[in-house]
Amino acid sequence: MIKGISASKGYAIGQAAIKSNEDIIITETKINDVAAEKNKLSVAIELTRKQLNIISQKAEKEVGKDNSSIFESHMMFLDDPEFTGMAEASIENNMINAEKALQDVVNEYMGIFAAMDDEYMRERGADVRDVGDRIQSNLAGKSYGKMDEIGENTIVVARDLTPSDTAQLDKSKVIAFLTDIGGRTSHTAIMARTLEIPAVVGMKDITARVKNGDNVIADGCEGIVILNPDKKTLDEYKQKKYEFEKERELLKKLVNIKTRTKDGKRIEVVGNIGKPEDVNKVLENGGDGVGLFRTEFLYMDRDSIPTEEEQFQAYKYVTQKMGDRPVVIRTLDIGGDKKLSYLPMAEEMNPFLGLRAIRLCLGRIDIFKPQLRALLRASAYGNLKIMFPMISSLDEFLESKRILKECMQELKSEGKAFNEKLETGIMVEIPAAAVCADELAKHVDFFSIGTNDLIQYTIAADRMNEKVAYLYNPMHPAVLKLIKMTIQAAHAEGKWCGMCGEMAGDENAVPTLLEYGLDEFSMSASSILNTKKLIINN
Ligand code: PEP
Ligand code: MG
Secondary structure, eight states: OEEOEEEEOOEEEEEEEEEOOOOOOOOOOBOSOHHHHHHHHHHHHHHHHHHHHHHHHHHHHHHOHHHHTHHHHHHHHHHOHHHHHHHHHHHHHHTBOHHHHHHHHHHHHHHHHHTOSSHHHHHTHHHHHHHHHHHHHHHHTOOOSOOOOOOSSEEEEESOOOHHHHHHSOTTTEEEEEESSOOTTSHHHHHHHHHTOOEEEOOSSHHHHOOTTOEEEEETTTTEEEESOOHHHHHHHHHHHHHHHHHHHHHHTTTTOOOBOTTOOBOEEEEEESSGGGHHHHHHTTOSSEEEEETHHHHSSSSSOOOHHHHHHHHHHHHHHTTTSEEEEEOOOOBTTBOOTTSOOOOOSSGGGSSOTHHHHHHOHHHHHHHHHHHHHHGGGSEEEEEESSOOSHHHHHHHHHHHHHHHHHHHHTTOOOOTTOOEEEEEOSHHHHHTHHHHHTTOSEEEEOHHHHHHHHHTOOTTOGGGGGGOOTTOHHHHHHHHHHHHHHHHTTOEEEEOSGGGGOTTTHHHHHHHTOOEEEEOHHHHHHHHHHHHTO
16 A cells, blocks of 8 residues: 555546656757757747647646636746746857756746745646646657557556646546645646546655556545555445445535525535635535635735736626625735735734734725725625624724725715625624624624634634644634624624634534524535535434
8 A cells, every 4th residue: 555645535446557758868068050049949839839729728628718727827938038038048148059948947947936935836836847848848859748548447647747748638538646746736636636536646656666557546535545456455445436426426416406404494505715716616516605705815926915906807707707696705814824025014922913904904004995995896796795804893893894985985986886785794703703793793794703713712722833733622612602602693683694714614513503503604615515415414
Protein backbone atom coordinates (compact mmCIF):
# COMPACT_ATOMS: atom_id res chain seq x y z
CA MET A 1 0.00 0.00 0.00
CA ILE A 2 1.37 3.42 -0.97
CA LYS A 3 0.17 6.55 0.80
CA GLY A 4 -0.37 9.94 -0.81
CA ILE A 5 -2.72 12.91 -0.57
CA SER A 6 -6.39 12.39 -1.28
CA ALA A 7 -7.12 14.93 -4.02
CA SER A 8 -10.41 13.65 -5.41
CA LYS A 9 -12.67 11.11 -3.76
CA GLY A 10 -13.77 7.79 -5.19
CA TYR A 11 -12.41 4.35 -6.02
CA ALA A 12 -10.94 3.04 -9.26
CA ILE A 13 -9.72 -0.42 -10.22
CA GLY A 14 -7.77 -0.65 -13.45
CA GLN A 15 -4.44 -0.85 -15.24
CA ALA A 16 -1.59 1.61 -14.89
CA ALA A 17 -0.35 3.65 -17.81
CA ILE A 18 2.67 5.78 -17.10
CA LYS A 19 2.85 9.12 -18.77
CA SER A 20 6.45 10.05 -19.23
CA ASN A 21 7.42 13.26 -20.88
CA GLU A 22 10.38 12.70 -23.06
CA ASP A 23 12.86 14.96 -21.34
CA ILE A 24 14.43 17.50 -23.58
CA ILE A 25 17.94 18.29 -22.47
CA ILE A 26 18.63 21.98 -22.80
CA THR A 27 22.18 23.16 -23.13
CA GLU A 28 23.55 26.60 -23.76
CA THR A 29 25.16 27.25 -27.10
CA LYS A 30 26.56 30.48 -28.43
CA ILE A 31 24.98 31.82 -31.60
CA ASN A 32 25.99 34.30 -34.30
CA ASP A 33 22.72 35.03 -36.03
CA VAL A 34 20.47 36.78 -33.51
CA ALA A 35 17.67 37.41 -36.01
CA ALA A 36 17.52 33.72 -37.02
CA GLU A 37 17.43 32.62 -33.38
CA LYS A 38 14.65 35.08 -32.54
CA ASN A 39 12.74 33.90 -35.56
CA LYS A 40 13.12 30.27 -34.44
CA LEU A 41 11.62 31.24 -31.09
CA SER A 42 8.73 33.16 -32.57
CA VAL A 43 7.86 30.28 -34.96
CA ALA A 44 7.78 27.89 -31.97
CA ILE A 45 5.62 30.31 -29.99
CA GLU A 46 3.18 30.67 -32.88
CA LEU A 47 2.95 26.89 -33.24
CA THR A 48 2.35 26.64 -29.49
CA ARG A 49 -0.44 29.19 -29.74
CA LYS A 50 -2.13 27.19 -32.50
CA GLN A 51 -1.84 23.96 -30.49
CA LEU A 52 -3.22 25.60 -27.38
CA ASN A 53 -6.17 26.96 -29.34
CA ILE A 54 -7.05 23.47 -30.55
CA ILE A 55 -6.62 21.91 -27.10
CA SER A 56 -8.61 24.69 -25.48
CA GLN A 57 -11.55 24.15 -27.85
CA LYS A 58 -11.44 20.41 -27.21
CA ALA A 59 -11.32 20.96 -23.46
CA GLU A 60 -14.18 23.43 -23.59
CA LYS A 61 -16.35 20.81 -25.26
CA GLU A 62 -15.37 18.17 -22.73
CA VAL A 63 -15.30 20.01 -19.42
CA GLY A 64 -16.99 23.35 -20.12
CA LYS A 65 -15.72 26.88 -20.53
CA ASP A 66 -14.89 27.56 -16.89
CA ASN A 67 -12.74 24.49 -16.48
CA SER A 68 -10.92 25.01 -19.75
CA SER A 69 -10.08 28.63 -18.96
CA ILE A 70 -6.69 27.41 -17.76
CA PHE A 71 -5.56 27.49 -21.41
CA GLU A 72 -6.41 31.15 -21.61
CA SER A 73 -3.90 31.76 -18.84
CA HIS A 74 -1.38 29.69 -20.81
CA MET A 75 -2.07 31.82 -23.82
CA MET A 76 -1.55 34.90 -21.67
CA PHE A 77 2.07 33.90 -21.12
CA LEU A 78 2.51 33.74 -24.88
CA ASP A 79 0.91 37.17 -25.24
CA ASP A 80 2.84 38.65 -22.32
CA PRO A 81 5.42 40.96 -23.95
CA GLU A 82 7.57 40.64 -20.87
CA PHE A 83 7.69 36.84 -21.07
CA THR A 84 8.62 36.67 -24.73
CA GLY A 85 10.55 39.97 -24.58
CA MET A 86 12.82 38.67 -21.82
CA ALA A 87 13.68 35.58 -23.86
CA GLU A 88 14.40 37.68 -26.97
CA ALA A 89 16.51 40.13 -24.98
CA SER A 90 18.51 37.25 -23.54
CA ILE A 91 19.17 35.84 -27.04
CA GLU A 92 20.39 39.24 -28.12
CA ASN A 93 22.35 40.28 -25.05
CA ASN A 94 23.95 36.95 -24.25
CA MET A 95 24.19 35.65 -27.83
CA ILE A 96 22.72 32.33 -26.70
CA ASN A 97 20.34 29.82 -28.23
CA ALA A 98 16.55 30.27 -27.98
CA GLU A 99 16.13 27.08 -25.91
CA LYS A 100 18.41 28.25 -23.11
CA ALA A 101 17.09 31.82 -23.20
CA LEU A 102 13.52 30.55 -22.89
CA GLN A 103 14.41 28.12 -20.12
CA ASP A 104 15.96 30.93 -18.06
CA VAL A 105 12.81 33.02 -18.36
CA VAL A 106 10.57 30.08 -17.42
CA ASN A 107 12.75 29.37 -14.39
CA GLU A 108 12.56 32.99 -13.32
CA TYR A 109 8.75 33.02 -13.57
CA MET A 110 8.52 29.72 -11.70
CA GLY A 111 10.69 31.19 -8.94
CA ILE A 112 8.33 34.17 -8.62
CA PHE A 113 5.26 31.90 -8.33
CA ALA A 114 7.02 29.59 -5.87
CA ALA A 115 7.67 32.53 -3.53
CA MET A 116 4.01 33.56 -3.34
CA ASP A 117 2.08 33.11 -0.09
CA ASP A 118 -1.09 31.89 -1.66
CA GLU A 119 -1.09 28.11 -2.26
CA TYR A 120 -3.24 28.45 -5.36
CA MET A 121 -0.81 30.97 -6.89
CA ARG A 122 2.18 28.76 -6.03
CA GLU A 123 0.59 25.90 -7.92
CA ARG A 124 0.27 28.18 -10.96
CA GLY A 125 4.03 27.83 -11.42
CA ALA A 126 3.10 24.51 -13.04
CA ASP A 127 1.26 26.45 -15.75
CA VAL A 128 4.29 28.43 -16.83
CA ARG A 129 6.35 25.22 -16.82
CA ASP A 130 3.73 23.56 -19.00
CA VAL A 131 3.81 26.40 -21.54
CA GLY A 132 7.60 26.43 -21.43
CA ASP A 133 7.84 22.66 -22.04
CA ARG A 134 5.45 22.90 -24.94
CA ILE A 135 7.48 25.65 -26.60
CA GLN A 136 10.67 23.62 -25.98
CA SER A 137 9.07 20.58 -27.65
CA ASN A 138 8.20 22.72 -30.64
CA LEU A 139 11.72 24.14 -30.74
CA ALA A 140 13.00 20.55 -30.74
CA GLY A 141 10.41 19.42 -33.29
CA LYS A 142 8.93 16.81 -30.95
CA SER A 143 5.34 16.08 -29.99
CA TYR A 144 4.56 17.03 -26.45
CA GLY A 145 2.92 15.10 -23.64
CA LYS A 146 0.96 12.65 -25.78
CA MET A 147 0.24 9.22 -24.32
CA ASP A 148 0.25 6.20 -26.56
CA GLU A 149 -3.07 4.56 -27.26
CA ILE A 150 -4.60 3.75 -23.93
CA GLY A 151 -7.03 0.97 -23.13
CA GLU A 152 -10.26 0.95 -21.15
CA ASN A 153 -10.01 1.51 -17.37
CA THR A 154 -6.70 3.30 -17.47
CA ILE A 155 -5.19 4.70 -14.31
CA VAL A 156 -2.85 7.44 -15.43
CA VAL A 157 0.40 7.60 -13.46
CA ALA A 158 2.58 10.66 -13.94
CA ARG A 159 5.06 12.87 -12.21
CA ASP A 160 2.40 15.57 -12.50
CA LEU A 161 -0.31 16.24 -15.06
CA THR A 162 -0.34 19.57 -16.80
CA PRO A 163 -3.51 21.07 -18.27
CA SER A 164 -2.41 20.16 -21.77
CA ASP A 165 -1.68 16.59 -20.67
CA THR A 166 -5.16 16.13 -19.30
CA ALA A 167 -6.76 17.87 -22.27
CA GLN A 168 -5.19 15.33 -24.60
CA LEU A 169 -6.25 12.28 -22.60
CA ASP A 170 -9.14 10.18 -23.77
CA LYS A 171 -11.47 10.83 -20.80
CA SER A 172 -13.75 7.96 -21.66
CA LYS A 173 -10.95 5.56 -20.80
CA VAL A 174 -9.24 7.26 -17.87
CA ILE A 175 -10.60 6.33 -14.45
CA ALA A 176 -8.04 7.81 -12.01
CA PHE A 177 -4.93 9.97 -11.70
CA LEU A 178 -1.90 9.19 -9.56
CA THR A 179 1.01 11.60 -9.37
CA ASP A 180 4.40 11.97 -7.68
CA ILE A 181 3.93 15.64 -6.84
CA GLY A 182 1.14 18.16 -6.25
CA GLY A 183 -1.34 19.06 -3.55
CA ARG A 184 -5.08 19.50 -3.25
CA THR A 185 -5.08 22.63 -5.39
CA SER A 186 -2.76 21.33 -8.09
CA HIS A 187 -4.15 21.11 -11.59
CA THR A 188 -4.34 17.32 -11.43
CA ALA A 189 -6.49 17.56 -8.31
CA ILE A 190 -8.80 20.23 -9.71
CA MET A 191 -9.22 18.33 -12.97
CA ALA A 192 -9.94 15.03 -11.22
CA ARG A 193 -12.63 16.66 -9.11
CA THR A 194 -14.14 18.22 -12.22
CA LEU A 195 -14.18 14.88 -14.01
CA GLU A 196 -15.32 13.20 -10.77
CA ILE A 197 -12.64 10.55 -10.93
CA PRO A 198 -10.42 9.62 -7.96
CA ALA A 199 -6.95 11.11 -7.65
CA VAL A 200 -4.11 10.51 -5.26
CA VAL A 201 -1.33 13.09 -5.55
CA GLY A 202 1.97 13.85 -3.84
CA MET A 203 2.98 10.17 -3.78
CA LYS A 204 6.66 11.08 -4.26
CA ASP A 205 7.77 8.10 -6.38
CA ILE A 206 4.69 6.33 -7.70
CA THR A 207 6.04 6.61 -11.27
CA ALA A 208 9.08 4.56 -10.20
CA ARG A 209 7.10 1.95 -8.26
CA VAL A 210 4.48 1.09 -10.82
CA LYS A 211 4.91 -0.56 -14.23
CA ASN A 212 2.74 -0.14 -17.31
CA GLY A 213 -0.11 -2.62 -17.19
CA ASP A 214 0.10 -3.26 -13.42
CA ASN A 215 -3.26 -3.86 -11.77
CA VAL A 216 -3.94 -0.94 -9.49
CA ILE A 217 -6.51 0.11 -6.92
CA ALA A 218 -6.74 3.88 -6.46
CA ASP A 219 -8.51 4.89 -3.27
CA GLY A 220 -9.12 8.64 -3.54
CA CYS A 221 -11.02 8.68 -0.25
CA GLU A 222 -8.12 7.57 1.92
CA GLY A 223 -5.39 8.74 -0.46
CA ILE A 224 -3.88 5.29 -0.93
CA VAL A 225 -2.87 3.06 -3.82
CA ILE A 226 -2.58 -0.72 -3.85
CA LEU A 227 -0.48 -2.39 -6.55
CA ASN A 228 -1.37 -5.82 -7.91
CA PRO A 229 -3.94 -6.60 -5.20
CA ASP A 230 -4.90 -10.15 -4.16
CA LYS A 231 -8.43 -11.42 -4.74
CA LYS A 232 -9.65 -10.62 -1.22
CA THR A 233 -8.51 -6.99 -1.42
CA LEU A 234 -9.93 -6.67 -4.90
CA ASP A 235 -13.36 -7.90 -3.75
CA GLU A 236 -13.26 -5.57 -0.78
CA TYR A 237 -12.59 -2.57 -3.02
CA LYS A 238 -15.17 -3.59 -5.60
CA GLN A 239 -17.71 -3.41 -2.81
CA LYS A 240 -16.42 -0.01 -1.60
CA LYS A 241 -16.55 1.31 -5.15
CA TYR A 242 -20.09 0.07 -5.62
CA GLU A 243 -21.27 1.72 -2.40
CA PHE A 244 -19.47 4.98 -3.14
CA GLU A 245 -21.01 5.23 -6.61
CA LYS A 246 -24.45 4.35 -5.34
CA GLU A 247 -24.15 7.10 -2.73
CA ARG A 248 -22.92 9.62 -5.31
CA GLU A 249 -25.79 8.81 -7.64
CA LEU A 250 -28.25 9.25 -4.81
CA LEU A 251 -26.69 12.60 -3.88
CA LYS A 252 -26.82 13.79 -7.50
CA LYS A 253 -30.57 13.27 -7.44
CA LEU A 254 -30.72 15.99 -4.81
CA VAL A 255 -29.25 18.72 -7.02
CA ASN A 256 -32.62 20.11 -8.04
CA ILE A 257 -34.48 19.19 -4.87
CA LYS A 258 -35.65 22.02 -2.64
CA THR A 259 -34.60 20.79 0.77
CA ARG A 260 -37.26 20.29 3.41
CA THR A 261 -37.07 18.58 6.77
CA LYS A 262 -39.33 15.58 7.41
CA ASP A 263 -41.86 17.88 9.09
CA GLY A 264 -41.98 20.09 6.03
CA LYS A 265 -39.83 23.10 6.92
CA ARG A 266 -38.00 24.55 3.93
CA ILE A 267 -34.27 24.88 4.59
CA GLU A 268 -31.92 26.76 2.28
CA VAL A 269 -28.57 25.10 1.63
CA VAL A 270 -26.24 27.65 0.09
CA GLY A 271 -22.56 28.03 -0.73
CA ASN A 272 -19.59 29.96 0.61
CA ILE A 273 -17.44 31.50 -2.11
CA GLY A 274 -14.18 33.42 -2.24
CA LYS A 275 -13.87 34.15 -5.97
CA PRO A 276 -16.67 35.00 -8.39
CA GLU A 277 -16.07 31.84 -10.47
CA ASP A 278 -16.80 29.70 -7.40
CA VAL A 279 -20.53 30.21 -8.01
CA ASN A 280 -20.39 27.61 -10.75
CA LYS A 281 -19.55 24.89 -8.27
CA VAL A 282 -22.32 26.08 -5.98
CA LEU A 283 -24.82 25.73 -8.84
CA GLU A 284 -23.49 22.34 -9.96
CA ASN A 285 -23.93 21.05 -6.44
CA GLY A 286 -27.48 22.27 -6.18
CA GLY A 287 -26.87 25.27 -3.90
CA ASP A 288 -29.93 27.46 -3.30
CA GLY A 289 -27.78 30.57 -3.44
CA VAL A 290 -24.66 32.10 -1.92
CA GLY A 291 -24.67 32.50 1.86
CA LEU A 292 -21.25 34.08 2.16
CA PHE A 293 -19.07 35.79 -0.43
CA ARG A 294 -15.79 36.52 1.34
CA THR A 295 -14.98 39.65 -0.64
CA GLU A 296 -11.51 40.08 0.86
CA PHE A 297 -10.23 37.61 -1.76
CA LEU A 298 -10.90 40.26 -4.40
CA TYR A 299 -8.46 42.50 -2.54
CA MET A 300 -5.68 39.91 -2.27
CA ASP A 301 -2.85 39.00 -4.67
CA ARG A 302 -2.72 42.44 -6.21
CA ASP A 303 -0.97 45.75 -5.65
CA SER A 304 -3.88 48.06 -4.97
CA ILE A 305 -7.44 48.16 -3.76
CA PRO A 306 -9.87 46.98 -6.45
CA THR A 307 -11.75 49.92 -7.90
CA GLU A 308 -15.49 50.39 -7.52
CA GLU A 309 -15.88 49.33 -11.15
CA GLU A 310 -13.82 46.15 -10.74
CA GLN A 311 -15.81 45.21 -7.66
CA PHE A 312 -19.09 46.02 -9.38
CA GLN A 313 -18.23 43.62 -12.20
CA ALA A 314 -17.39 40.83 -9.74
CA TYR A 315 -20.55 41.27 -7.65
CA LYS A 316 -22.71 41.65 -10.74
CA TYR A 317 -21.30 38.44 -12.23
CA VAL A 318 -22.17 36.43 -9.13
CA THR A 319 -25.57 38.03 -8.70
CA GLN A 320 -26.55 37.52 -12.33
CA LYS A 321 -25.32 33.92 -12.36
CA MET A 322 -27.53 33.18 -9.39
CA GLY A 323 -30.66 34.61 -11.03
CA ASP A 324 -33.30 35.11 -8.36
CA ARG A 325 -31.44 33.02 -5.78
CA PRO A 326 -30.09 34.95 -2.78
CA VAL A 327 -26.50 36.14 -2.80
CA VAL A 328 -25.20 37.33 0.57
CA ILE A 329 -22.08 39.42 0.09
CA ARG A 330 -19.97 40.26 3.10
CA THR A 331 -18.14 43.56 3.22
CA LEU A 332 -14.38 43.51 3.57
CA ASP A 333 -13.11 41.38 6.46
CA ILE A 334 -9.44 42.23 6.56
CA GLY A 335 -7.18 42.24 9.62
CA GLY A 336 -6.71 39.33 12.01
CA ASP A 337 -4.78 36.77 9.97
CA LYS A 338 -5.68 38.40 6.64
CA LYS A 339 -3.37 41.19 5.57
CA LEU A 340 -3.07 43.19 2.36
CA SER A 341 0.46 43.86 1.15
CA TYR A 342 -0.47 47.37 -0.02
CA LEU A 343 -2.38 48.39 3.10
CA PRO A 344 0.06 49.00 5.92
CA MET A 345 -1.39 48.09 9.29
CA ALA A 346 0.20 48.71 12.65
CA GLU A 347 1.49 45.67 14.54
CA GLU A 348 -1.06 44.57 17.11
CA MET A 349 -0.63 42.43 20.21
CA ASN A 350 -3.88 40.59 19.48
CA PRO A 351 -4.81 41.04 15.82
CA PHE A 352 -7.97 38.95 16.16
CA LEU A 353 -9.15 41.38 18.83
CA GLY A 354 -7.86 44.37 16.93
CA LEU A 355 -8.64 46.55 13.97
CA ARG A 356 -10.41 43.99 11.83
CA ALA A 357 -13.35 43.88 9.39
CA ILE A 358 -16.07 46.47 10.11
CA ARG A 359 -13.83 48.25 12.64
CA LEU A 360 -11.29 48.93 9.94
CA CYS A 361 -13.90 49.87 7.33
CA LEU A 362 -15.68 52.36 9.60
CA GLY A 363 -12.35 54.12 10.05
CA ARG A 364 -11.49 53.98 6.34
CA ILE A 365 -14.51 55.39 4.54
CA ASP A 366 -12.29 55.76 1.45
CA ILE A 367 -12.12 51.96 1.31
CA PHE A 368 -15.63 51.22 2.60
CA LYS A 369 -17.67 53.49 0.35
CA PRO A 370 -16.45 52.24 -3.05
CA GLN A 371 -17.30 48.70 -1.93
CA LEU A 372 -20.78 49.70 -0.76
CA ARG A 373 -21.41 51.62 -3.98
CA ALA A 374 -20.29 48.61 -6.04
CA LEU A 375 -22.56 46.32 -4.01
CA LEU A 376 -25.52 48.64 -4.38
CA ARG A 377 -25.03 48.94 -8.12
CA ALA A 378 -24.82 45.14 -8.45
CA SER A 379 -28.03 44.80 -6.42
CA ALA A 380 -29.92 45.98 -9.51
CA TYR A 381 -29.08 42.64 -11.18
CA GLY A 382 -30.54 40.07 -8.78
CA ASN A 383 -31.17 39.11 -5.19
CA LEU A 384 -28.12 40.63 -3.50
CA LYS A 385 -27.95 41.12 0.26
CA ILE A 386 -25.24 42.98 2.17
CA MET A 387 -23.72 41.53 5.33
CA PHE A 388 -21.44 43.33 7.77
CA PRO A 389 -18.77 41.26 9.57
CA MET A 390 -17.54 41.42 13.18
CA ILE A 391 -20.43 43.47 14.51
CA SER A 392 -20.15 43.77 18.30
CA SER A 393 -22.73 46.46 19.00
CA LEU A 394 -25.83 48.08 17.55
CA ASP A 395 -23.91 51.32 17.03
CA GLU A 396 -21.59 49.67 14.53
CA PHE A 397 -24.51 48.36 12.52
CA LEU A 398 -26.34 51.71 12.57
CA GLU A 399 -23.18 53.54 11.51
CA SER A 400 -22.67 51.06 8.65
CA LYS A 401 -26.27 51.61 7.56
CA ARG A 402 -25.82 55.37 7.73
CA ILE A 403 -22.87 55.19 5.35
CA LEU A 404 -24.82 52.80 3.11
CA LYS A 405 -27.67 55.35 2.98
CA GLU A 406 -25.18 58.05 2.02
CA CYS A 407 -24.02 55.85 -0.86
CA MET A 408 -27.65 55.34 -1.91
CA GLN A 409 -28.17 59.11 -2.03
CA GLU A 410 -25.05 59.56 -4.12
CA LEU A 411 -26.09 56.89 -6.59
CA LYS A 412 -29.55 58.33 -6.86
CA SER A 413 -28.22 61.75 -7.72
CA GLU A 414 -25.90 60.15 -10.28
CA GLY A 415 -28.90 58.35 -11.78
CA LYS A 416 -27.41 54.90 -11.10
CA ALA A 417 -29.76 51.99 -10.45
CA PHE A 418 -29.83 49.86 -7.30
CA ASN A 419 -32.35 47.88 -5.27
CA GLU A 420 -33.70 50.27 -2.64
CA LYS A 421 -35.21 47.38 -0.72
CA LEU A 422 -32.08 45.26 -0.49
CA GLU A 423 -31.68 43.36 2.76
CA THR A 424 -28.87 44.16 5.16
CA GLY A 425 -27.74 41.82 7.89
CA ILE A 426 -24.84 41.05 10.16
CA MET A 427 -22.56 38.20 11.00
CA VAL A 428 -23.02 37.04 14.55
CA GLU A 429 -19.51 35.94 15.32
CA ILE A 430 -18.70 37.87 18.47
CA PRO A 431 -20.35 36.63 21.68
CA ALA A 432 -21.49 40.21 22.47
CA ALA A 433 -23.62 40.19 19.32
CA ALA A 434 -25.17 36.84 20.21
CA VAL A 435 -25.97 38.03 23.73
CA CYS A 436 -27.54 41.24 22.38
CA ALA A 437 -29.20 39.47 19.45
CA ASP A 438 -32.68 40.43 20.70
CA GLU A 439 -31.86 44.13 20.33
CA LEU A 440 -29.95 43.72 17.06
CA ALA A 441 -32.76 41.66 15.55
CA LYS A 442 -35.06 44.68 15.65
CA HIS A 443 -32.80 46.52 13.19
CA VAL A 444 -31.32 43.91 10.85
CA ASP A 445 -33.01 41.92 8.10
CA PHE A 446 -31.08 38.74 8.91
CA PHE A 447 -28.33 37.14 10.95
CA SER A 448 -25.66 34.74 9.73
CA ILE A 449 -23.79 32.99 12.51
CA GLY A 450 -20.04 32.90 11.91
CA THR A 451 -19.10 29.97 14.07
CA ASN A 452 -15.45 29.94 13.00
CA ASP A 453 -14.97 33.10 15.01
CA LEU A 454 -17.82 32.69 17.47
CA ILE A 455 -16.26 29.48 18.80
CA GLN A 456 -12.80 30.99 19.20
CA TYR A 457 -14.09 34.10 20.95
CA THR A 458 -16.47 32.18 23.21
CA ILE A 459 -14.00 29.57 24.37
CA ALA A 460 -10.96 31.89 24.10
CA ALA A 461 -9.27 29.28 21.93
CA ASP A 462 -7.40 30.68 18.91
CA ARG A 463 -8.82 29.06 15.74
CA MET A 464 -5.32 28.96 14.20
CA ASN A 465 -3.45 27.47 17.14
CA GLU A 466 -3.17 23.68 16.95
CA LYS A 467 -2.06 23.58 20.63
CA VAL A 468 -5.52 24.61 21.78
CA ALA A 469 -7.39 22.83 19.00
CA TYR A 470 -8.68 20.31 21.56
CA LEU A 471 -10.67 23.16 23.16
CA TYR A 472 -12.12 24.44 19.90
CA ASN A 473 -15.37 22.54 20.06
CA PRO A 474 -18.49 23.56 18.08
CA MET A 475 -20.64 21.48 20.42
CA HIS A 476 -19.44 23.27 23.58
CA PRO A 477 -22.59 24.08 25.60
CA ALA A 478 -21.71 27.79 25.69
CA VAL A 479 -21.46 27.91 21.91
CA LEU A 480 -24.71 26.02 21.49
CA LYS A 481 -26.49 28.37 23.90
CA LEU A 482 -25.33 31.43 21.96
CA ILE A 483 -26.43 29.88 18.67
CA LYS A 484 -29.84 29.02 20.07
CA MET A 485 -30.28 32.52 21.53
CA THR A 486 -29.38 34.11 18.21
CA ILE A 487 -31.84 32.02 16.20
CA GLN A 488 -34.63 32.61 18.71
CA ALA A 489 -33.95 36.35 18.77
CA ALA A 490 -34.15 36.54 14.97
CA HIS A 491 -37.39 34.58 14.86
CA ALA A 492 -38.96 36.68 17.62
CA GLU A 493 -38.64 39.67 15.26
CA GLY A 494 -39.74 37.74 12.18
CA LYS A 495 -36.21 37.71 10.70
CA TRP A 496 -34.29 34.77 9.26
CA CYS A 497 -31.11 33.29 10.65
CA GLY A 498 -28.39 31.44 8.76
CA MET A 499 -24.96 30.06 9.53
CA CYS A 500 -21.88 30.42 7.35
CA GLY A 501 -19.16 29.04 9.61
CA GLU A 502 -17.78 25.53 9.02
CA MET A 503 -20.19 24.14 11.60
CA ALA A 504 -23.07 24.49 9.11
CA GLY A 505 -21.66 21.60 7.07
CA ASP A 506 -20.65 19.52 10.08
CA GLU A 507 -22.56 16.23 10.03
CA ASN A 508 -22.58 16.03 13.82
CA ALA A 509 -24.02 19.52 14.24
CA VAL A 510 -26.72 19.59 11.54
CA PRO A 511 -29.45 17.80 13.57
CA THR A 512 -28.98 20.16 16.55
CA LEU A 513 -29.02 23.23 14.30
CA LEU A 514 -32.24 22.02 12.69
CA GLU A 515 -33.74 21.49 16.10
CA TYR A 516 -32.85 25.09 17.00
CA GLY A 517 -34.66 26.26 13.87
CA LEU A 518 -31.73 27.48 11.71
CA ASP A 519 -33.18 28.65 8.37
CA GLU A 520 -30.14 28.67 6.11
CA PHE A 521 -26.96 26.56 6.03
CA SER A 522 -23.99 27.96 4.09
CA MET A 523 -20.88 25.91 3.33
CA SER A 524 -18.26 25.01 0.73
CA ALA A 525 -19.86 23.69 -2.46
CA SER A 526 -18.59 20.15 -2.03
CA SER A 527 -20.50 19.73 1.26
CA ILE A 528 -23.86 20.96 -0.07
CA LEU A 529 -25.31 17.67 -1.35
CA ASN A 530 -24.37 15.72 1.73
CA THR A 531 -25.96 18.36 3.96
CA LYS A 532 -29.10 18.31 1.82
CA LYS A 533 -29.27 14.56 2.42
CA LEU A 534 -28.86 14.99 6.18
CA ILE A 535 -31.63 17.58 6.29
CA ILE A 536 -34.06 15.57 4.21
CA ASN A 537 -33.53 12.57 6.49
CA ASN A 538 -33.91 14.60 9.65
C1 PEP B 1 -16.83 32.74 10.55
O1 PEP B 1 -16.18 33.43 11.34
O2 PEP B 1 -17.51 31.75 10.89
C2 PEP B 1 -16.84 33.07 9.12
C3 PEP B 1 -17.63 32.45 8.27
O3 PEP B 1 -15.98 34.03 8.70
P1 PEP B 1 -14.41 33.82 8.44
O4 PEP B 1 -14.13 32.34 8.52
O5 PEP B 1 -14.16 34.40 7.11
O6 PEP B 1 -13.80 34.58 9.57
MG1 MG C 1 -15.38 35.36 10.79
